[in-house]
Amino acid sequence: MRVTLKHVAELAGVSTSAVSRAFTEGASVSDATRQKVHLAAERLGYQPNALASGLTTGRTKLIGLISNNFHNPIFLEVFDRFTRGLQEKRLRPLVLNLTEDIGRQSSVQMLRQYSVDGVIVASSTLAPDFALAFRDAGLPVVHAFGRWRAEPEIDVVGIDNVACGALAARTLIARGYRRIAFLGGPREATSTQDRLLGFLLEAEKNSDIEISHSFAHAYAFEAGRQEMKRILTGGPAEAYFCGDDVLSIGAISALHDAGYRVPEDVGVVGLNDMEMARWGSIDLTTIHQPLGPIIEASIDRVSALVDGVVRPPVSQLFTCHLVERGTLRRSKPS
Amino acid sequence: MRVTLKHVAELAGVSTSAVSRAFTEGASVSDATRQKVHLAAERLGYQPNALASGLTTGRTKLIGLISNNFHNPIFLEVFDRFTRGLQEKRLRPLVLNLTEDIGRQSSVQMLRQYSVDGVIVASSTLAPDFALAFRDAGLPVVHAFGRWRAEPEIDVVGIDNVACGALAARTLIARGYRRIAFLGGPREATSTQDRLLGFLLEAEKNSDIEISHSFAHAYAFEAGRQEMKRILTGGPAEAYFCGDDVLSIGAISALHDAGYRVPEDVGVVGLNDMEMARWGSIDLTTIHQPLGPIIEASIDRVSALVDGVVRPPVSQLFTCHLVERGTLRRSKPS
DNA sequence: GAGAATTTTGCAACCGGTTGCAAATGGTGG
């Protein structure tokens, strides 16, 4: 049998209310009783039942963590940071792995059934209104890696994908590449669309640049490889901005298979700067995304919402920068 | 305000008990009331509160999922499968990211506070008695990727690490490698110890084989690279069995840095067969670990325990096999 | 030391469900 409030109350010789209060910060209890209670609790090995307490207070300290990115290595880092960050705030992540067969409605239901205090949607490939479903259900929600909007309906934390696209284009052009291409992730993903937009806007400023673009069906190695293989039939561009790191690695694999050397024959720049990008055999030049701050901000934001701090929702974007490694030539060939 | 039992009862014109029963499989209700109730529930958008119900039934359908492997890419696959598998059984994973500063006791506490029905410890580097702490706290627990024991105190699901070590040694020897080495993960990990044991037992059967071994401080790229770099000062062995795939990749990176070609100069075989091992630029010969069955079995086992099926705990091991790729020569040089 | 002000305490109702039990209902056979 579990040790409950009642047992502690009995042993300490006080009412259950006293025990409850002894465990509540700032409640009205004398030091004497608080001590008695804690002593008794200690002896019995008592631990408050978070669920029972959640029932009355309306706070479970459970945060729904939703994603559909369980195949991209970057997500391991995302996930590590989210779980750690939540733990530090004494919140518990209830994870939802969004597969094909789970609809918007049923994910809302799953989390509502468990009375989560708030929800973090962590994905750059979900439609923006997916996260909206939670707000509509009355749940505080933050969309991490979501799309920027001037007046968002819910809080968004992420990066400026348009700026990243522009940065990529600027970089390629500055290094003397003339025929450049964007090899994006899934066409439907807002991150893909925005990166492409920025890339095009920036590249088109230069009239002598030849631009092309295409899409892989997912942010995944094999998708990148296949798509690069496909477009290589018409000969490669001089340099590619790939939708993300794992796509880049797949693309490079296809380039190697076709006998091209990177960066000597073809340049590649990715986006994310996942741990693996640093590995010797990969050594990917890429645009760094500040994962730590993004995730910290997401957690901060969701706890603020839970605490009832009502401010209009904002899009919080972090800036990215290029990390120089070995898949892009460093400067214009002379 | 949330819709509760009471609201539904009112609308349907029945008692709350009736509503509760209408939502319980096999409860004593007439079809007529069940219909009325479901209709009313539908209209109000009612969903039972899993936590409240857990309070009385003692079942929350929450499963604690604990790991300390948030830096090994294989864990993304593990994690994907666990969350999916649990979801399919209508169980919810409550994730605990075991960092340095979280002790055995406090992890038990965290999960007990949330009244999880059971716990899955997913790690090959935790001491066997870590999982025991949960059993001692009265929680059903399964140790996935744990160490085999003839008469285990708790359920263990995993692979036969000793056999894997032997398989690796046998393979290397069969291919004519004479000076072979084990580059293991952390010395304290049971998986490391067992793989080494199997490796040594098998290799020592052949008197003409030169065996050596050493350990990386973690199952991680950089750890593998550093350790290989360190041991290379004395010249390489002819082939290495590395503690796992990510370690192998690190080791290969160091070998390349030192000017050795794989597999022409040095052979490498890993263990796990993570997705990435298949990537073109990595193409790692490795021992395949059947993740799917292991995880399925872990989930089955923990739900059986939760359902009170009491059988003595067992060690359930799955066999592994070699996957031929490009980091080990295929046969004896003639 | 009395009275007022303040703090501490316990009672009891409540959060949203479940369930044992007894009463109500319905069906069956004579």
Next chain:
DNA sequence: CCACCATTTGCAACCGGTTGCAAAATTCTC
């Protein structure tokens, strides 16, 4: 039509906590 049995239903207590409120205890003031 009644007795009998099976099924369905609602009452009320309970799960493990929290909290408003009034009473009790303590502290302060003069």
